[in-house]
Amino acid sequence: MRTRLLLFWVVVAISAAVALAPAPAAAESTWDQIKRTGKLRYGAIDYPPNWFRDKASGKWTGFLVEMVEDIAKEMGVEAVPVETTWATCVLDLQSNKTDLQFGLQATPKRALVIDFAGPAYELYWYAVNHQGFKAKTWEDYNKPEVKIAAMLGSADVVILQKVAPKATRVELSDVAATALAVTSGRADAMVTAVFGALVAKNRNPDLGDFVLPTPTVYLPSYAGLRREDNNTFQKFLQAWAEWNNLLGYTEARIKKYLESAGATDIPDNVRF
Structure with a gap:
């Protein structure tokens, strides 16, 4: 009887301890992390006119750089480039090395592991x-x-x-x-x-x-971001992309940096 009674009180004590233990902290969302650190890290790939890297200074420019800098300005944070490649940029998002990757097509394979906002352009x-x-x-x-x-x-x-x-x-x-x-x-x-x-x-x-081979192949281009339950950052990027396309800001940036990259001779068959 005493043994059973002792076991009963042990179980009660353990149950009470579990009930009073603090719940595990929820993972910090991308939005909260960016606001806390004051930095929006974005993937940059050497692919003009999307991204250019000045070999002397190391500074990145390009129409996608300008787009991220505008997003960072709206959020009140600093845009920080992180050099990456097409082969590794999705992994960089997943591993929290970057927060945002412009220039992605929403392929089914990518959609299995990350989320998207946009399209940002065509x-x-x-x-x-x-x-x-x-x-x-x-x-x-x-x-x-x-x-x-x-x-x-x-x-x-x-x-x-x-x-x-x-x-x-x-x-x-x-x-x-x-x-x-x-x-x-x-x-x-x-x-x-x-x-x-x-x-x-x-x-x-x-x-x-x-x-421009026929039949023509067209895909919208999206911003890629980490998959998470909190979609605050995704909603913000979606609104930003729609607003900038509506007002013609995105097209203006693209044309500006095409000229900067030396693409001044644009054939009649070009579409964007």
């Missing part, structure tokens, strides 16, 4: 050919003997897998490397979104035709 996909190589449709590119350069980890690769799966892909680290592959003859063409294609064509006079 993108068409172009090809820039090697001189002497002629192609106008995706079917022209969709051949095993055709080598197409694209950036590793980017939406360019995903799109090529859909529209030209038979082509031989040459996956490289950045847009400069893809352009070099074409001019050197290592690839017959490069495929990327309109901004990178325009800059590459204007900076590399040895490149051939600037092509």
Whole structure:
């Protein structure tokens, strides 16, 4: 009897202790973290005109940099660039290395692990050919003997897998490397979104035709952010994107930095 009574009071004591123990603290939301630290960390990739990095000063500029700086101003915090790549930018969001990543397409694979706000702007996909190589449709590119350069980890690769799966892909680290592959003859063409294609064509006079392959491929571009229960930051970014598109601010920024990147000769077939 005494043993049972002792066990009863032990159980009561443990239950009371559990009931009085403080609940585990909820994870800090991205919004709260940004406001607490005073810093909005964003992923920056060397991909003009979206992002430029001055080699001497290390300072980042570009239309996406200007967009993040405007967001930071609205929030009353500092925008802090964190260099990343297309292959690692989603992981940087997940690991809390960055808070925001512009320039993403909402692919199903990405949507499994992060959230999106936007779209921030619209993108068409172009090809820039090697001189002497002629192609106008995706079917022209969709051949095993055709080598197409694209950036590793980017939406360019995903799109090529859909529209030209038979082509031989040459996956490289950045847009400069893809352009070099074409001019050197290592690839017959490069495929990327309109901004990178325009800059590459204007900076590399040895490149051939600037092509909008048919049927045209279009995708909206979003801001990526960490997945969490508190969606305050996502709602704010959504409102910001809609407002800036409505008033034409986003298009004005894009045109400004295309010129800064040397893309002054814009063909008639360009859409954005």
